[in-house]
Amino acid sequence: MTDSSIRVRFSPAPTGYLHVGSARSALFNWMYAQRTGGTMILRIEDTDADRSQPELIEAIHDNLGWLGITWDEEYRQSDRFDQYRAAAQDFLDRGLAYRCDCSQDDVKARAEARGDQGGYDGHCRDRNVEAGEGVVVRFRTPDDGITAYDDLIRGHVEFDNATLEDFVIVRSSGVPLFHVANAYDDLDMGITHVVRGEDLVNTVPRVLLLRQAMLGPDQQDTPNPVFAHLPLIVNEQRKKLSKRRDDVSVGDYADKGYLPGAMRNYLLTLGGGPRDGGEEIRPIDELVAQFDLNDINAAPAFFDIKKLDHFNAEYIRALPLDDFVAAATPFLDHPDVGDIDADLFGRMAGFVQERVRRLDESPTFLDWVVGDAREPSEKDWKKVMGNSEEKLATTARVLDLVIERIADCPWEPEALEAIVFGVGEELETKTQMPVRMALTGARSGIPLFEPMVELEREVVIQRLRDARAKL
RNA sequence: GCCCCCAUCGUUCAGUGGCCUAGGACACCUGCCUUUCACGCAGGCAACACGGGUUCGAAUCCCGUUGGGGGUGCCA
Secondary structure, eight states: OOOTTOEEEEOOOSSSOOBHHHHHHHHHHHHHHHHHTOEEEEEEOOOOTTTOOTHHHHHHHHHHHHTTOOOSEEEEGGGOHHHHHHHHHHHHHTTSEEEEOOOHHHHHHHHHHHTSOOOOOOTTTTSOOOSOTTOEEEEOOOSSSEEEEEETTTEEEEEEGGGOOOOEEEOTTSOBOHHHHHHHHHHHTTOOEEEEEGGGGGGHHHHHHHHHHHSOGGGTTOOOOEEEEEOOEEOTTSOBOOTTTSOOBHHHHHHTTOOHHHHHHHHHHTTOOOTTSOOSSOOHHHHHHTOOGGGOOOSOEEOOHHHHHHHHHHHHHTSOHHHHHHHHGGGOEETTTEEOOHHHHHHHHHHHHHHOSSGGGGGGGGHHHHSOOOOOOHHHHHHHHOSSHHHHHHHHHHHHHHHHHTSSSOSSHHHHHHHHHHHHHHHTSOOHHHHHHHHHSSSOOSOSHHHHTTSOHHHHHHHHHHHHHHO
């Protein structure tokens, strides 16, 4: 299904860092372009001068790049205000729009007086308001009829034109608003498929009406773009993910040590699994090959960090060791653990890779090697060292023997293992756990003997003695 | 209030009239492997929101109810 005439766009407003919901929209557009051989456009919708932050555009580039999302063309709406204004002027000239000098308070007061929460009442439709201070341009919406469209994900959707108020297309500052800019650009850029979040469904009739009005007499058969509104990604409260409430900036995930491939793969499972019924965790090209906008689920999906973590762990384990080390290197300085020596980490990396779920927790597996043993909980301590006289006595003998025998043995993993296990056989008990607890302060962790030789012999003996004394 | 959308295990995806005594994955629980943990393996728990139709037959089609979400800006 290669169709190079397909043109899709991701159009973020640079009003905050890219969050996972937007990233998902970008991803689905990109997937569709990849699948069809179409063109991917990045369009920065920065018509709101008050909220747009130009410096965020670079961050959006970075985040998209991190996810492996590429684009073929890029535009900024702030470069195109003249064109939108010309379109609005044309509407004015043709009587499709009119000027309005109602203040927002007036509009609201009249709506309340009418007893509904609805918006503008068409007060200025025939007042012939002159351009000037505090004057906006409103688009005259039809009083009757319906505006309908077919959504690839939601099916046929209809809106009663009577429910559409005359909305503002040019601010009193002279700057055009979202709807015109959007309609104009989609037409001008030849966008064939509009793939975005469900929160934009309600703007479709307005944009379609505008688009229709922009078409000249000889362009009446220009098709509308095909729409596909993606289900929202929600939090545990089933509310739309918001930058304010939820910790969802793509950059934060990168900083926490999520691999872009894992994030991308996980995002793709939300709203639709693999068509062929195969594994969820797949190489991106396999996912692209079977990508179809028609297959996307219409119901909102919860962003499940636990499942993302699982994907991430799988992706981490699948990395060649060198790649894992390279990926983990930026995370070696951990707030609780301190800075881990790169060579040491290199030696221990294989053990860490098998266990870590997020790259940023890599150093925590080595905390006892670069620093002191952890302070174990009393519960863990008793569970391992014993909570009966008899068990405690056995543990004491184990530690005594190990301390004695490692005093002058070769400082190698094999030798240490032989001693610890040898004591176990003599005493007919398992010896790894008490030694592990004494050395690390934890009940679980990476294999014991290899990291053990990274410590000084005196340090090991001291920790064993401390534990012995504490029994 | 008004407009739009949604509704299968805790979560997510599969299921598009009979193959469903509803399947996979994550999570959770049990066991095996392993002198730790993790991985792996074998099991287990667990869902068609409700009520009406249509049909020989409905998770699948229709209507309603309930519940949830989105929108309702001189934001996008």
